[in-house]
Amino acid sequence: MKGFFTICCISFCVAIMVGFTDPPRNTKGVEQAVLFYKTQSEVFAQSCVQLQIAVAGIRQDRPSTIENARKALWNCRINFKKIQFFLEYFFKSASLIYNKAPKYEIEEPFMEYQEPIGLQVIEGLLFENNVEAKKVDLLQQTGAVSSSATDLNALLYDFKADDKQLLESIRLELIRIITLGIVGFDAPLLKSGIAESAASLEALQFVLKPFLTADAKHSDSVSKYLAASISFLHSNQDFDRFDRLAFFTKHILPLQRHLGLLIKELNLELNTTGAVLNYDAGDIFSVDVLNLTSFPHEGKPDSSLVQLGKQLFFETGISGNNKISCATCHDPAKYFTDALPQSIAFDGHSHVQRNAASLLYAGFQYRQFWDGRAKSLEDQVRTVINNPQEMNGSEESLVALLNYKPGYKTLFDRTFPEGKGSKTNTDKVALSIAEFVRTLNPRNSMFDQYMKGDTTALGTQQIKGFNLFMGKAQCGTCHFAPLFNGLLPPFYNVTEVEVLGTTKTDNLEKPEADSDRGRINIFPISFYEKAFKTPTVRNVSATGPYMHNGAFKTLEAVVEFYNKGGAVGLGLPMSNQTLSAVPLKLSKEEINDIVQFLHTLKDSVTTRIPLPQRTTTNNINHK
Ligand code: HEC
Ligand code: HEC
Numbered sequence: 001m002k003g004f005f006t007i008c009c010i011s012f013c014v015a016i017m018v019g020f021t022d023p024p025r026n027t028k029g030v031e032q033a034v035l036f037y038k039t040q041s042e043v044f045a046q047s048c049v050q051l052q053i054a055v056a057g058i059r060q061d062r063p064s065t066i067e068n069a070r071k072a073l074w075n076c077r078i079n080f081k082k083i084q085f086f087l088e089y090f091f092k093s094a095s096l097i098y099n100k101a102p103k104y105e106i107e108e109p110f111m112e113y114q115e116p117i118g119l120q121v122i123e124g125l126l127f128e129n130n131v132e133a134k135k136v137d138l139l140q141q142t143g144a145v146s147s148s149a150t151d152l153n154a155l156l157y158d159f160k161a162d163d164k165q166l167l168e169s170i171r172l173e174l175i176r177i178i179t180l181g182i183v184g185f186d187a188p189l190l191k192s193g194i195a196e197s198a199a200s201l202e203a204l205q206f207v208l209k210p211f212l213t214a215d216a217k218h219s220d221s222v223s224k225y226l227a228a229s230i231s232f233l234h235s236n237q238d239f240d241r242f243d244r245l246a247f248f249t250k251h252i253l254p255l256q257r258h259l260g261l262l263i264k265e266l267n268l269e270l271n272t273t274g275a276v277l278n279y280d281a282g283d284i285f286s287v288d289v290l291n292l293t294s295f296p297h298e299g300k301p302d303s304s305l306v307q308l309g310k311q312l313f314f315e316t317g318i319s320g321n322n323k324i325s326c327a328t329c330h331d332p333a334k335y336f337t338d339a340l341p342q343s344i345a346f347d348g349h350s351h352v353q354r355n356a357a358s359l360l361y362a363g364f365q366y367r368q369f370w371d372g373r374a375k376s377l378e379d380q381v382r383t384v385i386n387n388p389q390e391m392n393g394s395e396e397s398l399v400a401l402l403n404y405k406p407g408y409k410t411l412f413d414r415t416f417p418e419g420k421g422s423k424t425n426t427d428k429v430a431l432s433i434a435e436f437v438r439t440l441n442p443r444n445s446m447f448d449q450y451m452k453g454d455t456t457a458l459g460t461q462q463i464k465g466f467n468l469f470m471g472k473a474q475c476g477t478c479h480f481a482p483l484f485n486g487l488l489p490p491f492y493n494v495t496e497v498e499v500l501g502t503t504k505t506d507n508l509e510k511p512e513a514d515s516d517r518g519r520i521n522i523f524p525i526s527f528y529e530k531a532f533k534t535p536t537v538r539n540v541s542a543t544g545p546y547m548h549n550g551a552f553k554t555l556e557a558v559v560e561f562y563n564k565g566g567a568v569g570l571g572l573p574m575s576n577q578t579l580s581a582v583p584l585k586l587s588k589e590e591i592n593d594i595v596q597f598l599h600t601l602k603d604s605v606t607t608r609i610p611l612p613q614r615t616t617t618n619n620i621n622h623k
Contacts, residue, residue, distance in 0.1 A: 501567020
């Protein structure tokens, strides 16, 4: 499904504004792009009018009228895709009415939200059981879209931009195609993603022309991969059967890499993404494509912090009874989980409410915990240490630990020399452990090996599984590439939460609703009822049982849950489910292929993270 609530991050907007204050220099590409935009936005506006006419003609007893409206929407979307790169980059706020996800976007902490609007909402309505019954809504939506579209040219009044900006808009559009277009994020029911991606690339092919000159070294390869990508899309139009892995590795990722090289060669680099994206990385699957330091953090990366953090991670002395360390519930040998449905609480016999998440890739999130209640890893560590149910530690217990073990005092003093600001011991522990957790990104799975060029790393079944994951099964519309978590492309500036209606048990024959209310406990707004953060599926083959409640014992059961359309598909009441309730119609074999693909996302972890010496602190007296 399309992303749901967007946890806002203003740093990107700020970055864009800063980018725009650069004095414009080279503009030959911009001039051509502006002409292109002028013509194409009129074509788009025309197709919006056609859509409105088609919608007005809808009659439930005449299926061809509904078919016509869907075709008109298809056409409209294709025309939108030709100007998307330009519109979304230069006129972000004006662009929102066209292709926004059909969801309530909630602005935290103000709890304001906007009604869903635009082509994606229209798509949903055109696939309702009784479309004619939705005609009033449809006419209102198509009317709004088409009246705004007539103003698209007016946006150019007093428009100034330079080639650096234009090229960045093209870069970002490529990422959009790879991570969203091809997976059908924008139009899961219409399944127009392949044709739309071709339309986007054709637009880029046109506006890139002024840069593809004979004297530019990388010009030939950019032209070649562009043409090959477009032709592959045209000759493989079946959305469900599209070979995404082949398209990625043979065509569009090489295109992304060469475009990067060309931009560098032309000296026209610009990065307004708040440096979240590392444009030097090559392509979106390169291991260094996301900049860890752009995610929420309180400290500065430094190896002494990591060393101390690693030691403290295994230190039972930070808990109130000297028996529990982070590793108790996040054991490296179990891929930083405890392999239990719900972790054992501080008292040693009852259970905490939720399943212990793996910590691998936890640093690449804007929110921690299943309900996103902690805003940074540091914040998260403080919460766990002080939680009476988990570690039940305190500032005093940490002082006791430091006094008891002189080694620690030296380490602490070395890592936090006097004069670096006064911090509590809890803060120092939080900074160190958080910095250690940030290092847990091995990116050495078979899938990563394959994307690095080792074509023997994946078998046929696993390749089929990837293609299903990113296509027919719609997994990639929430578990976004490259980390397959809730980080929303192309800016990777929000971590999304979604409502699936995860059941209380994995018995889908007799589904029961789970009582955990999720994010609504943090922000009391009805759309957050049972909303949970989208976790990464990297390493899931080693981190069962699954989901926030640990209710799903196998990956097959998880995929079967999706196959049935989540809670609503299973017949449970759930008014705000964001997962599509339409069954995916995956065969047993396809489910198995997806599971086999998930297995390829397992890193080799234990070899990379040697266990530090266990410390025995059992006889510290805290009180
Ligand atoms: C008693 C078991 C337990 C202990 C001890 C524990 N955790 Fe956790 N951890 C959990 C559970 C359960 C969750 C999920 C809770 C939730 O989301 O509400 C979690 C979640 C997390 C998350 C969030 C991951 C994500 O993707 O949202 C991080 C990070 C984390 N723990 C790190 C730590 C660190 C660091 C320590 C030591 C300071 C620690 N934990 C100690 C059980 C534990
Ligand atoms: C609508 C968005 C959405 C879609 C589509 C989606 N997921 Fe998820 N996924 C989530 C969320 C949110 C969770 C956490 C749900 C919870 O804990 O209740 C999750 C959890 C999971 C988990 C459990 C991870 C863990 O560590 O416990 C797996 C595995 C998974 N999804 C795989 C898939 C696969 C495979 C598909 C495609 C068949 C898919 N997902 C489609 C949003 C989505």
